[in-house]
Amino acid sequence: MAHLKLYEYALRRLFLLIFVLFAISLIVFYLARGALPPEYSLAPYITPRMTDPQKLQLAQSLGVASASCPSYQAFSSHDPQCSAPLWGQYVDWLRLVAQGNWGYSELPGLAGTAKTWDVFSGRFPFTAQLAIGASIVTFAIAFPMGIISATRNNKLPDHASRIASLVGYSLPIYWFGYMLQILFVLYLAIGGRGLLQGSGSLATQCAICFNSPGTISTFTGMTVLDSLLSGNFPYFWDSFLATVLPIIALSLATLSSLTRIVRSSMMEALRQDYILLARSKGLRERIVVYRHALRNAMLPAITVSGFIFATLLGGVVLTETVFAYPGIGQAIVFASLVVDINFLELYVLVTAAILVITNLCVDMIYAVLDPRIRY
Amino acid sequence: MSNLTETEEVQPQALTGRRAELRHAIVLYKQNPVVVAGSVIAAGSIILALLSSFLVNPDLWRMEQLNQRLCWNNAAFSWPVVNIFDCPGTTYPLGTDAYGRDLLRMMILALPLDMEISLTIVISAALIGIVLGSLAAYAGGKIDEAILRVTDVFFAIPGLVLAIVLMTVLGRTLENLTIAVLITWWPIYVRLIRSQVLSEKERPYVEALRSTGASSLRILFLHIMPNTVYPVIVQMTLDIGNVILTFSALMFLGFSPNPLLPELGNLVTDGINYVFTAPWLIVFPGLTIVIVVLGFNLLGDGIRDVLDPRLRR
Numbered sequence: 001m002a003h004l005k006l007y008e009y010a011l012r013r014l015f016l017l018i019f020v021l022f023a024i025s026l027i028v029f030y031l032a033r034g035a036l037p038p039e040y041s042l043a044p045y046i047t048p049r050m051t052d053p054q055k056l057q058l059a060q061s062l063g064v065a066s067a068s069c070p071s072y073q074a075f076s077s078h079d080p081q082c083s084a085p086l087w088g089q090y091v092d093w094l095r096l097v098a099q100g101n102w103g104y105s106e107l108p109g110l111a112g113t114a115k116t117w118d119v120f121s122g123r124f125p126f127t128a129q130l131a132i133g134a135s136i137v138t139f140a141i142a143f144p145m146g147i148i149s150a151t152r153n154n155k156l157p158d159h160a161s162r163i164a165s166l167v168g169y170s171l172p173i174y175w176f177g178y179m180l181q182i183l184f185v186l187y188l189a190i191g192g193r194g195l196l197q198g199s200g201s202l203a204t205q206c207a208i209c210f211n212s213p214g215t216i217s218t219f220t221g222m223t224v225l226d227s228l229l230s231g232n233f234p235y236f237w238d239s240f241l242a243t244v245l246p247i248i249a250l251s252l253a254t255l256s257s258l259t260r261i262v263r264s265s266m267m268e269a270l271r272q273d274y275i276l277l278a279r280s281k282g283l284r285e286r287i288v289v290y291r292h293a294l295r296n297a298m299l300p301a302i303t304v305s306g307f308i309f310a311t312l313l314g315g316v317v318l319t320e321t322v323f324a325y326p327g328i329g330q331a332i333v334f335a336s337l338v339v340d341i342n343f344l345e346l347y348v349l350v351t352a353a354i355l356v357i358t359n360l361c362v363d364m365i366y367a368v369l370d371p372r373i374r375y
Numbered sequence: 376m377s378n379l380t381e382t383e384e385v386q387p388q389a390l391t392g393r394r395a396e397l398r399h400a401i402v403l404y405k406q407n408p409v410v411v412a413g414s415v416i417a418a419g420s421i422i423l424a425l426l427s428s429f430l431v432n433p434d435l436w437r438m439e440q441l442n443q444r445l446c447w448n449n450a451a452f453s454w455p456v457v458n459i460f461d462c463p464g465t466t467y468p469l470g471t472d473a474y475g476r477d478l479l480r481m482m483i484l485a486l487p488l489d490m491e492i493s494l495t496i497v498i499s500a501a502l503i504g505i506v507l508g509s510l511a512a513y514a515g516g517k518i519d520e521a522i523l524r525v526t527d528v529f530f531a532i533p534g535l536v537l538a539i540v541l542m543t544v545l546g547r548t549l550e551n552l553t554i555a556v557l558i559t560w561w562p563i564y565v566r567l568i569r570s571q572v573l574s575e576k577e578r579p580y581v582e583a584l585r586s587t588g589a590s591s592l593r594i595l596f597l598h599i600m601p602n603t604v605y606p607v608i609v610q611m612t613l614d615i616g617n618v619i620l621t622f623s624a625l626m627f628l629g630f631s632p633n634p635l636l637p638e639l640g641n642l643v644t645d646g647i648n649y650v651f652t653a654p655w656l657i658v659f660p661g662l663t664i665v666i667v668v669l670g671f672n673l674l675g676d677g678i679r680d681v682l683d684p685r686l687r688r
Binding site for chain 1: 524527528530531532533534535536537539540541542543544545616620623624627628629640643647650651654657658661664665668669672673676
């Protein structure tokens with residue numbers, strides 16, 4: 001294969017990103033519109049108190065029903081006269097989406113009153129702060145643990161960290177979340193009310209908190225960061241406590257797998273000849289491990305960060321459901337139960353975009369760090 | 376004729392070589408407490424799953440099986456005579472649930488269902504992976520590119536999210552749950568087997584076989600496949616546990632076909648309603664999931680260590 005320049009490779013990958021997003025939106029769209037009754041695909045665009053003729057007109061203008069459809073009753077009872085071709089529906093749907101119109105959210109309590117996009121973008125920062133917190137915890141703990149495990153190979157610390165990471169990898173996130181709740185609420189109540197404060201973090205003006213910590217201004221939407229930026233420390237403490245248990249539950253699986261990867265790549269690096277050379281030169285062990293071995297062992301660990309992000313974005317669904325945390329992961333479960341197709345579509349597309357861009361960045365970093373890599 | 380005598384001469388040596396290999400693997404196996412523990416747990420859970428219908432009445436989980444008490448002399452008002460929320464003790468080792476069913480028996484009943492779904496998914500995913508992965512590696516060119524792009528699409532969505540979307544559309548039955556998890560799972564095997572076959576394809580022995588005029592299919596299935604089987608077996612062993620985690624998570628999220636169904640994730644979900652009043656209902660089924668998944672993870676990890684040629688001799 002001809003050697004591509006780095007930016008050419010990046011452009012090729014960005015082109016693939018567009019392809020992947022198109023393919024995903026097509027798959028989800030065809031699945032949903034093809035298998036579900038036609039009313040479901042119309043539901044996000046209907047406002048309450050619409051009359052049947054208005055609904056029919058809407059369905060026709062959205063391309064969901066064909067122009068020859070006689071009535072809304074016929075439309076909702078699968079009249080073959082009413083079925084517009086799916087590809088045509090897709091084109092019309094895509095046009096709406098390109099204009100930023102995702103219709104109204106059908107999540108419980110919001111039906112027809114809030115825009116899907118607003119609900120999504122309002123909840124997204126909460127998930128982002130969980131995912132960012134969990135990645136910080138993952139990287140901050142996995143590297144030291146992996147290094148200790150590799151340098152004290154087959155000694156007590158190694159066995160302990162190996163067993164801990166295997167157990168962590170085998171724990172169901174949702175079950176572990178409830179175990180944490182039992183532990184911290186029933187047995188270890190810290191500060192008199194425990195660390196369990198999932199839903200208290202939703203409001204910018206915290207009215208349902210025990211001692212109201214006041215208001216914060218919105219910069220990023222992430223409550224932990226915003227409260228710190230606006231200098232409201234009681235609010236910061238509250239929202240920080242609310243994220244502690246979810247972050248522990250969420251980072252468990254990624255933490256364990258990253259520890260294992262750091263350990264094995266560290267052991268691989270320590271076996272190499274240049275380590276022998278470094279040691280025979282009389283370098284101190286600390287320099288051999290951290291400067292010579294670790295730098296080379298970092299590479300495989302960086303490649304899996306894409307995978308770690310994927311695991312986190314899947315894990316937030318469970319963690320947020322367990323802790324009633326108001327992010328998009330909790331919302332997708334609601335959306336699935338009330339069959340809110342547009343929300344599902346939005347969620348899947350945003351997640352996919354994040355994952356593909358993360359993987360692209362990882363590959364770029366890899367190419368910069370390792371001069372042997374050519375595309 | 377000379378060809379035949381040659382193979383006859385070579386055969387015994389190859390056999391002793393293979394036997395030595397096997398003996399070495401057994402020695403490594405015995406030295407490795409991790410893989411021994413893993414195989415004990417994995418074998419134990421499979422045996423318990425197979426024996427489950429002999430140990431426990433398989434219909435025990437249905438409400439009709441509980442002793443009924445007739446109220447107001449009307450069949451419509453017949454209520455089970457139950458012993459709900461009995462705490463773990465001598466009568467019920469792990470307590471009873473909200474319907475008065477013995478939790479230990481429910482867990483023994485749940486095991487075969489979990490193992491069956493998990494094995495179905497893992498084996499089907501591996502078969503799809505073998506077919507598509509070797510096709511991609513062997514055909515190359517446009518077919519390879521097309522298969523890779525399709526797996527790209529699947530890798531761009533977290534498995535659990537894709538399964539949620541599928542379950543939204545498909546409807547809640549055990550079959551659909553199996554299909555949804557399988558659809559999220561097969562791309563891993565396609566990638567794994569493709570990369571294995573690609574690296575084997577360039578080996579000198581394949582070239583030698585091709586020069587003797589062996590057909591591609593023969594080379595692929597009789598010579599390349601046996602050499603790629605170990606990584607696939609390791610991945611399958613690890614995935615048996617991971618699949619259990621994924622579909623029990625789906626059960627937890629509300630895609631269970633029947634809340635009474637004995638399935639480990641379903642039992643945990645049922646216990647969640649009583650997490651602060653009857654915690655044993657969530658603690659024990661969850662612990663069972665952890666032990667079974669841990670067993671298969673230990674086994675897969677151990678098999679990798681035992682079979683890894685770099686760690687040998």
